[in-house]
Amino acid sequence: SSSSGTAAPTTAKTIKIGMANLTLCCAYFIGMSNAVQDEAKNYSNVQIIATDGGGDVAKLTSDIEDLISKKVDGIIISGGPIEAAPAALDDIKKAGIPVVMVDRKLKGGDYTSWIGPDNYAIGQEVGDFLKTKLNGTGKLAVIRGGPADNSIGSDRTSGLHSKLDGTGITIVTYSDWGSWSTDGGKKAMEDLLAANPDLSAVFCENDSMCLGAQSAIADAGKSSSIVVAAVDGQKEALKEILDGTNYVATGRNNADQIGRAGLNRMMGILAGGSVPHDTVLPSPLITKDNAVKFYDANSTF
Amino acid sequence: MSSHPALTERALSVLARQVGTARSEWRRRWLSYVPTVAFVVLATFAAVTSDAFLSQGNLSNLFKQIFTNGLISLGMLVVILSAGIDLSVGATVALAGIVAAGLLNMLPWPIAIPLAVAVATVAGGLNGTLVAWFRLPPFVATLATMSAIRGFVYVVSETPITPNESAFRQLVASNVGPVPTVAIFMVGCFLLVSFFLRQTTMGRAIYAIGGNEEAVRLAGINVRAHVMLAYLISGMFAGLAGVILASRVGIAQPSVGAGFELDAIAACVIGGASLAGGRGSVRGTFAGVLLLGLISNLLNLYSVQAYYQQIFKGALIVLAVLARRREG
Amino acid sequence: MSSHPALTERALSVLARQVGTARSEWRRRWLSYVPTVAFVVLATFAAVTSDAFLSQGNLSNLFKQIFTNGLISLGMLVVILSAGIDLSVGATVALAGIVAAGLLNMLPWPIAIPLAVAVATVAGGLNGTLVAWFRLPPFVATLATMSAIRGFVYVVSETPITPNESAFRQLVASNVGPVPTVAIFMVGCFLLVSFFLRQTTMGRAIYAIGGNEEAVRLAGINVRAHVMLAYLISGMFAGLAGVILASRVGIAQPSVGAGFELDAIAACVIGGASLAGGRGSVRGTFAGVLLLGLISNLLNLYSVQAYYQQIFKGALIVLAVLARRREG
């Protein structure tokens, strides 16, 4: 059987690849898992076995053990909002199969390769953009996601801070979480508006929350005075940016691209190629000027 | 007749006892007010020290933010009164939202919204069937449907759906004078359910079933039909909450609603409902919803840091329930 | 009064011979076996069609996967028997994990682990105090502590802690012959609790309190102390689950355990426990834990797609409970 992929192994037998998802809660992770499965269609002999840990590391660990007992040839881990899973990585290592981590780099164990974004850099990009947009003054609110995915959220917010601290821009951080969701973002924004009538910009740790924040700003009739910017590149946010609303920018964190790159990296490893240990995928800042390049009405995420 | 001890001795001991009881009575009463007072002080403190608290924006926010839990709690109350529980409400919220958003892209809202609510009501009917006909424990039945409905929602659409419709969204976002329309709608629903529970034979039967199902059966009342009705009502209110929530944020997310069930149950129980059934009131539930909303509102106004918010939230719930209970 | 003629004795005796309900009785019995049969068929099907199912690796995985829920459910059962509920177990799991990981970096494990479990037991004591002494409804009390304990965990450590210790981790990961050590430990705990509940006066008192608290009080038994004990036990088992879990995954996370409470309650209720208290068994709970684990294991073995898994999981829970109930 021939394959259209780049570096397919030459054997005709079916290659089983485990796709261990910590969670399939949200569009981002769903998109990444789907991208892996979709990309696998380019190889005629690759079977993807996806699991869903339901947000529980222990479940992820046992899912991975399950995959090992099913004798998969390699495992891709989408670690979602956890920091580490040393035992799972140890198990994989003991089983002697390659592991590629996508998006999240789990600590505390060896892995074959990692592909993902640099969240700190993304935060910096958005920070730079907002500094220019606000001409260096004004009051900016930050809506944080929540403890469940704190490390990437913190990276993004710290990146933002690194560019705005010390400028004329004051930053107020919403005291509670926006829970990474649109309704959470909306509630957060409503509370922020009640306490800070003089805001000029909002930064959210992901697009979902800023979509909610944008709608709260619209309800308050302040769309013309407050701009919003976030991270992810979710379809609905791109649409807003393209339409020239007060949603001015988002740092692209492309689940689809990461997922596809992850699968191809795994195929490369299985083909015996030598691959880089860590790969940071570029995360371009999307604004009105370039949004049209990224917007795809049919994408999952 | 029996002989009495010396009068003085008797009078003295009676007096001593009376003083004793009066003192302990007084202490009990005084203690009973501590939490209430603490809570009132807290709210007053908020009103005085934070300009924002009484601002119209903040109060209207408070109402906009509690209506989801308000509607869900209302349905939950009916189920709890029947000695049941409905863990599937969160998933049903997502279901109704996704269905509504999908339909809104095809149909006018006065058709699409009722249809979506109807779908949620059918989900409630599934719970009702499992509990009333198959006699599954409500906790298990609705835990199972919570999982199944959530899975189904993702099968229908794994991505958020944005409805291309603005009339309903404007309605949801609108105000009547200074009051958000959703707040008026919610209060209307509370009055309606209160009337239903107090003045209709069906409402009384649901209460009675929660109190003693066997007695109700022996009174010739169709227990199954009424239990079914309770779950239908719960599904319907979760559906209403779902469509309004989706319209409010302008997007329907399949992941929305996780944990909503616990908040709703909490509101009912804080409001005096018993999970054993037969006890609880619409008024109490309203107080419970308001209280939970108020706690989170206050903590945010004071910019209490998120982790400490959780600690305070726990403490305030305990305090508030103590206050309510001692009052009653 | 009635003017109709009485039926002739002959007609009556003919009527009497008709076996009125026998047919429906037969149908009911037959129906009652359908779910049991369906379930057995399912398990057999799994064993026959999937080589992996009966593989030692898979079975040992199954046990490694269920021990967390197993331990938590065991404590939960004791609380449920006393007519309570403990929603804070998930947060307590995180608490024990974080404390254990922190301590393991300072102390040898035979000291650190018991200390962490003790901290979790204290958290259980907080629940016990609120329920037994302040007489808060258990749902509210433990919902409040769930929030407070979780907040506290984050205050202690916002980020995961990796313990620099391997002896305990190796112990947790080890096998005795082909059987995982944690599985043996879990089974040991089940036997212990079973013994406690059946053979000790304290265990019986907890059962009795759940059945009729007033009767127990009138019998002169200290109700408060026993309710307290139930929550202490629940906290302790959640703590054990937390430290073992952290060792198993090699890291303690402050976010771990969300939703664990529902799984634990589900295992108890599937196993025949009543949330009204006084009813339930260790054996049933074990079956419940096993069943939930089996369902998820099977769905993974068959690579059922995630969303469909949720739907199947719901359906299988319903089926399994129907099967169990009809049997009993």
Add this chain to the structure above:
Amino acid sequence: MSQAVAPASVPPRLEMRGISKRYDATIALRAVDLVMQPGEVHALAGENGAGKSTLIKVLAGAVGRDAGTIKIDGSETELPSPHAARQAGIRVVYQEFSLVPHLSVAENILLGQLPSRAAGVWIDWKAAARRASAALESLGFDVPDVRRPVASLPVSQRQMVEIAKAMLQQPRILVLDEPSAVLSGGDLDRLFSAVRSLRDAGTSVLYVSHRLDEVFQIATRITVLKDGALVGTVDASAIDQPGLVRMMVGRELAEIYPRRSATPADPLLQVRGLSRPGVFSDVSFDLAPGEVVGVFGLVGSGRTDVVRAIFGADRSTGAMVLDGQTYRPRSPGDALSRGVAMLSEDRARDGLILQMSLRDNMSLPSFSRMSRYGLISRLQQTVLVRDEMAEVGVRAPSIDAPVRRLSGGNQQKVVVGKWLLRGARVLLLDEPTRGVDVGAKAEIYRIIATLAERGKAILLVSSELPEILGMSDRILVMRGGRLVGEFARSEATEERLLAAAAGVVEEDAA
């Protein structure tokens, strides 16, 4: 009744003085005195709601008193908790059951004192079963398997478990609050002989019953309460039944059983070969309009089960004809729609929703009479419920009071009123006057008689022989799940009924 009261030099076993207790608006006790000597059986009498149970709960430490002193054997005690009362040697059989439903008979009897080894933690189940069986046997009660959960026992046997629990160790003070309400015949005799032997061993027994003949059989002194106040304490030998009634009610009660004459009619309900495997079998009888048919039998003879089957509450086989048409109720709802109503014997389990109001409890089966399109007319409801409360003489602070707060007898009247309000052509009454005072009983009997005169068919199940004899036109006797006898009113006597029920004489009546 000859019995030695302790000499005056010994202090009384129990001396309660000036006991007062109020529940919110209700004053349940006003400065009540009660004195009992060692080895005395003392009866406590009074109408429903007079305060008897409240006085007992005070003595048991189950409710706190507002005023008053309690002395036991001459020394003053506080009795702040049930535990303290137990320590003081007080044992109580409460009017409402205090059993743990899912635990076994043995465990209930030994609740709080299970025999154990190893420093009191490790239960010795064999010893527990032995002790519980022994306790039941020593009372002569026949509860076969002490490992059965009490939830599966009929009311009468649950009552025996309660009694055995209280008598387990020789108590100093034994209180029996309506122990006999569901006991009949031999069981009652066995209870009495157990009480007497305890008394002879020095226990003081406080006995509450609305069956006045029992009171005179067992008690040497009688204390009467009325509206929470003490009317007086008298020697049983110094007063007769009418005199006691006068003390309790404040007036004479002429004849408590109304005179009626039943005119023979065609049967309204015909029951043939009714069976429920393992419970009762082949029950056949007729019930005509205007007729009151009594059903007598010993505990567990299956009367309750037969009645439940006729009402469609349990499944059964066999044939029934109602009004010339086949009658096969699949649910109580079915039965009610055909005009058959049942009052069940266990009011707490099957009859009442304790936390709901009188209003709700009484209107539950009668919603159709007070609602339109499902909306309840509050006015109509109030009128109907008030009338019915007056008819059966419910004494309650208000129509909206939860029934939980009523005295036991008043709760029973609520159940009776509920079914009278509903109305039916066939009324199945299972122990309708359980715990009801003499005055109210007379009232209920009068109502039953009136209903019969209006053409209702009434099946009256009762364990109280005088009630069966006084009210019935015909009497059916059950034993071991079968109908073993039928007596016309004229040929029935206590002896014959008891003999038939106990199986001493073979079926001799047609």
